Amino acid sequence: MISIWKDIENKKFSNIYLLFGKESFFIKETKRKLLENVLTEEEMDFNFSSYDLEETPIELTLEDAETLPFLGERRLVFLHNPIFLTAEKSKDKAEKMEHHLKKLEKYLEEPAPFSVIVFIAPYEKLDERKKLTKLLKKKATVLEAKKLNEQELKKWIVEIAKRNEIEMSNEAIEQLLILAGTDLLQLTNEVEKLSLYASNTGKIDVEMVQKLTSRSLEQDIFSIVDRILKRKIDEALRIYYDLLKQKEEPIKILAIIASQFRLIYQVKELSRRGYGQPQIAGAIKVHPFRVKLAAGQARDFSEQELMRIIDLLAQCDYEMKTSSMKKEMIIEMLLFKLHRS
Structure with a gap:
């Protein structure tokens, strides 16, 4: 991946790129590097195009790629959402879109030497059974933007x-x-x-x-839970008061606290059933590092304690929606109850 970026920065371009995967950072960064290096600012208006293949037929985009660049040496064409490379079901508008894929196959065999065409496929995986997918992966410089462990x-x-x-x-x-x-x-x-x-x-x-380090709200909530586990209620409350000063909504804070304890419970239960941490991450669709942290916290709770805490959180949510008590006070009382659990 970094080698691909270095080639782009050194003006060594492929005629065809395939970017696929769910890690948006890699895709955005690759697009940025291509935009900065393939074309100058003056060439951008004339020689850059971006299409959504759920709205535009592939043959029209290929006509663009085969058009000689104007006032420059290259054209740069971004093709988003090539759903025909996957086994996924298309959206309604995409189902009506007919692509002449034979024309694409022909183009891949002999791409325009002056164009850089970039397929941007934000999908977990492509359908490797398809002839077109195999051909594209063979002819293109491929960057798999997968989530990192x-x-x-x-x-x-x-x-x-x-x-x-x-x-x-x-x-x-x-x-x-x-x-x-x-x-x-x-x-x-x-x-x-x-x-x-x-x-x-x-x-x-x-x-x-x-x-x-700048902390996200989720990470501050993790810190609150961690302080509760270590019986450091004063530190937990200090983090909570800081969040209130930052104008974070109490109901949002409660939702994330509840989400963290649900995660701890799920990790504990699946571990009890014999799942390893990578399997748990796949089953509940969270990053393995979060599973690792939750597993460490789960060791400090019995299943009964976690169920009681989840009940407390449900009661707190109900009080927030029905009680006249200040929402900030409801969470403060919750933290004291969790401290005593």
Whole structure:
């Protein structure tokens, strides 16, 4: 992936790219690099096109790709949502769209030498049984934008830090994942910021990560739950009061607390049934790193305790919708009850 980006930055372009997968950061970053390097600003108006293949037939987009560039050397064509590469069901409007795929097959065999055509397929997987899929993967430079597992995320963080000539300890990397989550864009931004701060020393440590990392609401809720587990109610309340100062809605805070405890319960129950953490992540469709953290928290609860907490959360939700008591106070009382659980 990074090698593909380096080639683009060095003006070594393929005539055909295939970007597929659910990790939007990789797709957006590749598109950005292509836009910045294939065309100049002056050429953009004349030689860049973007199509949605759920609304435009492929043969029209190929006509564009085969048109000589105007006032420039290349054309750049983005083709979004090539649903015909998958086994997924199309939307209603796409079902009415007929694509002459034989023309696409012919184009792939002999692409226009002056065009860079980019298929952008935001799908988990393509239908490998299809002749067209096989041909496209053979002829194109392929970037699979898949979600990274924990080890791959750590390697990614190390690479970003190294690019900035910064070292980062394993403890600091672990802490960053806990505080910032697994979103690649946020992780990249945080490492860039930390690298700038550490430019004098050349090293990022745990203390620096704890001090400077921007926390998402979900990560702050995780911290609240973690403080409750450690019987540190004062710290849990401090995080909660900070969220209120940031104008976070109590009902939203409650929803995320409930979501975290449901996750803990699901992980505990599936572990009891013999599922491994990767299997659990696949079954409940969350990142494996979140499963790992939830598994650590689940060890501090019995199944009965978790069920009682889930009941408390349901009662709290009911009170928020029916009681005249201030919503902020309802959650404060909930935190004290969780502390005593």
